[in-house]
Amino acid sequence: MTFADFLNNPVNFIADWLTGLLTGWGLPDALATILVYVIGITVLIVFAMVLDIGLVWVERKVVARFQDRLGPNRLGPFGLIQPFADIIKLVIKEDITPAGADKVIFNIAPVLAAVSVIALWAILPLSSKIFGVDMNVALLYLVAAGALGTLAIIMAGWSSNNKYALVGAFRMVANMVSYEIPMVVVLLIPTILADTMSVQGITQAQDGLWFAILSPLGFLIFFISAIAELGRTPFDLIEAESELTAGFNVEYSGMKFGWFYASELLHAFTFGGFMAVLFFGGYGGFFGLEKVAGFGWLTNPFIEAAVFIAKAMFGYWAIMWVKYSLPRIRIDHMLAFNWKFLVPLSLVALATPAILHKVLIDLPTWQYALGMFASNVVIASGTIEILRANSRKQRKAEEKLSPQPVKN
Amino acid sequence: MTAEKIIFLLTGALILLSALMVVSTRKLLHAALWLVVTLFGVAVLYAMLQASFLAVVQVVVYIGAIAILFIFAVMLTRREMRDQGQQTRSNWWLPALLGLLILAGLVFLILGVPGADRVPAALPEGFDAVRVLGTALVSPNAYVLPFEVASVLLLAALVGAVYLAGAGKKP
Amino acid sequence: MQNEWIYIGLFLVIGIIVPIVPLVIARFISPHKPNPIKQSTYECGIETVGDSWVQFKAQYYIFALVFLLFDVETVFLFPWALSLNRLPLFVVLEGILFIGILVAGLVYAWRKGMLEWA
Numbered sequence: 001m002t003f004a005d006f007l008n009n010p011v012n013f014i015a016d017w018l019t020g021l022l023t024g025w026g027l028p029d030a031l032a033t034i035l036v037y038v039i040g041i042t043v044l045i046v047f048a049m050v051l052d053i054g055l056v057w058v059e060r061k062v063v064a065r066f067q068d069r070l071g072p073n074r075l076g077p078f079g080l081i082q083p084f085a086d087i088i089k090l091v092i093k094e095d096i097t098p099a100g101a102d103k104v105i106f107n108i109a110p111v112l113a114a115v116s117v118i119a120l121w122a123i124l125p126l127s128s129k130i131f132g133v134d135m136n137v138a139l140l141y142l143v144a145a146g147a148l149g150t151l152a153i154i155m156a157g158w159s160s161n162n163k164y165a166l167v168g169a170f171r172m173v174a175n176m177v178s179y180e181i182p183m184v185v186v187l188l189i190p191t192i193l194a195d196t197m198s199v200q201g202i203t204q205a206q207d208g209l210w211f212a213i214l215s216p217l218g219f220l221i222f223f224i225s226a227i228a229e230l231g232r233t234p235f236d237l238i239e240a241e242s243e244l245t246a247g248f249n250v251e252y253s254g255m256k257f258g259w260f261y262a263s264e265l266l267h268a269f270t271f272g273g274f275m276a277v278l279f280f281g282g283y284g285g286f287f288g289l290e291k292v293a294g295f296g297w298l299t300n301p302f303i304e305a306a307v308f309i310a311k312a313m314f315g316y317w318a319i320m321w322v323k324y325s326l327p328r329i330r331i332d333h334m335l336a337f338n339w340k341f342l343v344p345l346s347l348v349a350l351a352t353p354a355i356l357h358k359v360l361i362d363l364p365t366w367q368y369a370l371g372m373f374a375s376n377v378v379i380a381s382g383t384i385e386i387l388r389a390n391s392r393k394q395r396k397a398e399e400k401l402s403p404q405p406v407k408n
Numbered sequence: 409m410t411a412e413k414i415i416f417l418l419t420g421a422l423i424l425l426s427a428l429m430v431v432s433t434r435k436l437l438h439a440a441l442w443l444v445v446t447l448f449g450v451a452v453l454y455a456m457l458q459a460s461f462l463a464v465v466q467v468v469v470y471i472g473a474i475a476i477l478f479i480f481a482v483m484l485t486r487r488e489m490r491d492q493g494q495q496t497r498s499n500w501w502l503p504a505l506l507g508l509l510i511l512a513g514l515v516f517l518i519l520g521v522p523g524a525d526r527v528p529a530a531l532p533e534g535f536d537a538v539r540v541l542g543t544a545l546v547s548p549n550a551y552v553l554p555f556e557v558a559s560v561l562l563l564a565a566l567v568g569a570v571y572l573a574g575a576g577k578k579p
Numbered sequence: 580m581q582n583e584w585i586y587i588g589l590f591l592v593i594g595i596i597v598p599i600v601p602l603v604i605a606r607f608i609s610p611h612k613p614n615p616i617k618q619s620t621y622e623c624g625i626e627t628v629g630d631s632w633v634q635f636k637a638q639y640y641i642f643a644l645v646f647l648l649f650d651v652e653t654v655f656l657f658p659w660a661l662s663l664n665r666l667p668l669f670v671v672l673e674g675i676l677f678i679g680i681l682v683a684g685l686v687y688a689w690r691k692g693m694l695e696w697a
Binding site: 034037038046107111114115119122132140141164170174177178181188192197258331335336343344358359 | 583585586587589590591593594595597598599601602604605606608609610611612613615617618619620621635639642643645646649650653654656657660661663664668671674675678682685689694695696
C-alpha cells in the first residue's frame with residue numbers, strides 16, 4: 001500500500017486500513033465493517049454540513065451581487081466567517097414554541113426536513129471512487145427522499161397552529177406533488193438512455209456524450225420541476241413573504257428555523273448535483289478527453305470530485321439566477337402551468353426519445369446524437385407554435401370583450 | 409439470534425405499535441402520521457427481503473402520495489379534527505376476541521406450511537430484480553395484459569374521482 | 580444487495596442524529612423565558628381571530644388525487660424503461676399505449692374543468 005494507492009482510491013484505501021486495524025484488535029469482521037461504514041457515513045455527512053455552511057455564504061454573496069450590493073464583508077476575508085457567526089446566533093437564540101402548538105410534531109418536523117436532504121447524499125456520486133452507495137433504484141430513491149421532505153413541511157405547517165403556516169404548507173404540498181410528476185417522467189429519460197437507474201451507471205454512460213445534448217427538453221423540464229420541488233422563486237408560494245410572512249416556518253425560531261434554512265440551501269445544491277449527474281456527465285463526461293495520452297489524471301478521484309462540485313455549484317448558481325431574476329407566480333398559474341403544459345410536454349419528451357433511441361441506436365454516434373437533438377428541436381418549436389396560436393386566440397377573445405378605444 | 413432477526417423483530421414491533429396508534433389516537437392527523445410510520449416499517453421489511461424496487465415504491469407511492477392524500481382529506485374536515493366523543497362501543501371485546509381468534513388461526517396456518525421457517529436464499533450476484541420485473545411486465549407471454557389493464561384501471565379511477573368531485577358542483 | 584440497504588439504514592440513523600445534536604446543544608445554552616405574549620400565535624402583531632383551522636379549497640384534494648394516479652403510472656414505467664434496450668420495438672409501443680391511456684384521463688379531467696383553480 002503506497003501513497004499512489006491512496007490517491008487512486010482514497011475511500012477504499014482508508015476503509016481497508018481501518019478494517020485491518022479493527023479486526024487486528026479482535027473485532028469480528030461484520031462489526032468491523034459496520035464500524036467502518038459508520039465512520040465513512042459520518043465523514044460524508046459532516047462534509048455535507050460544512051459545505052452547507054459555505055453555501056450560506058455563497059447564497060448571501062450571490063444575492064447581494066444580483067441586487068447590486070456587497071453582501072457580508074465584515075467578518076474575515078470577504079465575510080467568510082459570517083455564516084459561522086450566523087450559526088452561533090441561531091444556536092443561542094431562545095427557542096419559542098407557540099402556545100397552541102403540537103409539541104412533538106413541531107419538534108420532529110425540522111429534523112425530518114434535514115434528514116430528507118441528508119439522505120440524498122447517500123447516493124450522490126462525488127467521484128467514481130468517492131460515493132455512499134450505488135443502488136440500482138437510485139432515481140426512485142431520489143423521489144422517495146422528496147416525499148419525506150413534503151411530509152416534513154406538512155407537519156411543520158400543521159403543528160404550528162398558525163393560519164399562515166397552514167396555508168403555506170398546503171400550497172407547498174400542492175406545489176411539490178404537482179411538479180413531482182414531470183420530474184419523475186423526465187427521470188425516465190436518463191434511465192432509458194443509460195439503460196440503468198444507478199447514478200454511477202448514468203454518469204459513466206455519459207463519458208462520450210452528455211444527456212443534455214440528447215435530451216435538452218428533458219433537462220429543461222427537470223430544471224423547472226427541481227426549482228418547484230425546492231419551493232424557490234418563482235414557485236415560492238409557500239413563503240410568499242408579502243402575504244404569509246414566512247409560510248410554513250413562521251413560528252419557528254433558533255436552531256429549528258436554522259435547520260429549515262440549512263436544508264433548503266443544501267437541497268438546492270444537491271439538486272444542482274443531480275442535474276450534473278443526470279444531464280451533464282456528473283464527475284466525468286469529458287467527451288473522451290480522459291483517454292487521450294497526457295490527460296489520464298482527469299480520472300483521479302480528487303479531480304473528479306472537484307469537477308463534480310464545480311458542476312453542482314454551477315447548477316446551484318443557475319437555480320439562484322432564476323430565483324433572483326423572476327417574480328413569484330400565482331397559485332392558479334402555477335398549477336395550470338404544471339398540469340396543462342409541463343405534464344403533457346414531459347410525456348411527449350419521454351415518448352419521442354424512447355422510440356428514437358430504439359430506432360437510431362445502431363447508427364454512428366454523431367447521427368444518433370443529431371437525430372435525438374433534432375427531435376427535441378422539433379418538439380420545442382411545435383410547442384411554441386401551439387402556445388402562440390393559443391395566446392393569439394385568447395387575445396382575440398379579450399379584444400372582443402373589452403370596449404374598443406374611441407378614435408378622435 | 410442473527411442481526412437480521414433482531415432488525416426484523418424491531419421493525420415488526422414498530423409496525424404493530426404504530427398500527428395500534430392509528431386506530432387508538434384521538435387526533436385524526438396523528439392517526440395519519442402514525443399510518444406513515446406503519447407504511448415506512450413495511451418499506452423496511454421490503455428492503456430486508458432484498459426487494460429494493462418495492463421498498464422505494466412503497467415510500468414514493470404510499471408515503472409520498474397516499475398519506476399526503478389522507479392528510480389533505482383530514483385537514484379538509486376541520487371540525488372532526490378534535491373528536492371528543494366515545495371511541496369504543498360497549499361491546500368492543502367481541503371484535504377484539506374475533507381478531508385474536510383470526511390471528512391465532514393465521515399463525516396456526518402459517519406454521520403448518522412446510523418450510524415457513526426457512527431463510528430465503530440470497531439472490532445471485534448481478535441479479536437485477538427491476539430489470540427482470542420490467543421484462544416480465546412487457547413481454548407478451550408474461551404480464552403484458554395486466555400491465556395494460558392497470559392503466560385502464562387507473563383511467564377508471566381518474567374518471568371516477570373527477571365525477572365525484574364534479575358532483576358537488578352541479579346546481 | 581442487502582449491504583446497500585444496511586448502508587442506507589445506517590445513513591438514515593446517522594442522518595437523524597446529526598440534526599438533533601445542534602438542537603440539543605441549543606436547548607442547553609439558549610435562554611428559556613416563556614411568557615403568554617411571546618408564545619401567542621404570530622399574525623403580524625394583530626390579535627388572532629378565530630380558529631387556525633381555516634376552511635381550505637377542496638381543489639387541493641382534487642390535485643392530490645390526480646397526482647396519486649399519475650404517480651402510480653410513472654412508477655410502472657420505470658421497469659418498462661429498464662427493459663427497453665433488451666426487447667424489440669413493440670415494447671416501446673406498449674409503454675406508449677400505457678402512457679396514452681393515462682393522457683386520455685388527463686384530457687378528460689381537463690375537459691371537465693377539474694384542473695381549473697376556480
